[in-house]
Amino acid sequence: MDIVVKGRNVEVPEHFRQHVQEKLAPSERLDPRVYHVDVELFHEKNPRQSSSCQRVEITVRGKGPVIRAEACAETFYAALDAAILKLEARLRKSHDRRRVHHGLRTPASAAEFAASLVSLNGYGADVDVLEDEAPDDTDSLVVRDKTHEAIPMSTPEALHEMELVGHDFFLFADKESGLPSVVYRRHGYHYGVIRLAAG
Numbered sequence: 001m002d003i004v005v006k007g008r009n010v011e012v013p014e015h016f017r018q019h020v021q022e023k024l025a026p027s028e029r030l031d032p033r034v035y036h037v038d039v040e041l042f043h044e045k046n047p048r049q050s051s052s053c054q055r056v057e058i059t060v061r062g063k064g065p066v067i068r069a070e071a072c073a074e075t076f077y078a079a080l081d082a083a084i085l086k087l088e089a090r091l092r093k094s095h096d097r098r099r100v101h102h103g104l105r106t107p108a109s110a111a112e113f114a115a116s117l118v119s120l121n122g123y124g125a126d127v128d129v130l131e132d133e134a135p136d137d138t139d140s141l142v143v144r145d146k147t148h149e150a151i152p153m154s155t156p157e158a159l160h161e162m163e164l165v166g167h168d169f170f171l172f173a174d175k176e177s178g179l180p181s182v183v184y185r186r187h188g189y190h191y192g193v194i195r196l197a198a199g
Helices: 014-024 047-052 076-098 110-117 155-165
Strands: 002-008 034-043 054-062 067-073 126-130 169-173 180-185 191-196
Touching: 002 014, 014 034, 014 076, 054 076, 067 076, 067 155, 076 155, 155 169, 155 180
Parallel strands: 002 034, 126 191
Antiparallel strands: 034 054, 054 067, 169 180, 180 191
């Protein structure tokens, strides 16, 4: 397994790299299908944020969905421990979804649970279609530009992937319509879907 530790505007000391290697070494903690782990450190310079000025983000890539966890604390060591706890919970959730359950006590997957809470148009979520409403001058606002490969998936699959990366939204290519779509978290256990259609 490949573990890469890097800092954004932070120099990572060698002893911390070794600490990360020990914490994330191949063991019972990580799924054996994981082949690459990125650990990124961020430092908040604002003195008012001293209790949560160190942030650690862990991204795990393997033979399944990308799983991400992040945490903030006073020190990078504390933030790493908190992020690892979140990561382990998300890895267990992903592993449990793959497990086959039998009998009357079969648990619903996260996607099935979300789909049962809200049902509209057969997608388990609200559906909006965006028209071409782009702001006039956005070039100066773009801070980061990313391109991701997209495997077509259903809305429940996209909801599951969103929960694994810990974000409030997830961009995906819809398997049924072929449209670029976004699932997002609303209040409570409600979710929404936005589909981008040509006008």
